[in-house]
Amino acid sequence: MSARVNHDTTESVVLSLVRELAGNPAVNTGDDLFELGFDSLMIVVLAARIQEQLDVELPIEVFFDAETIADLVAALRTAGPA
Secondary structure, rough: OOHHHHHHHHHHHHHHHHHHHHEEEEEEEOOOOOOOOOOOOHHHHHHHHHHHHHOOOOHHHHHHOOOOHHHHHHHHHHHOOO
C-alpha cells in the first residue's frame, strides 16, 4: 500500500467519524471541531474511534491543539501505531 493511499485512508476515516459524530455530512477538512459543536466528551469518543479504526493513539491534547480537521489528520499521519 502506498503512502498516498494511507494518507487518503486516514483523511477519509477521520472525516467519516467527525461527520457521524457531528451529525453533519457537509464537514470538511478545513472545519474546526469545536466550531462544529465538539466538546471534551465528543473528543474522547472521537479519539477512541480513531484508535479503533486506524490503530493510532494520539494524546488528547493534540485534538485540542489542532485548529482544523486537516491539522488533526496531519498529526495522525506522523503518529505511530497505538
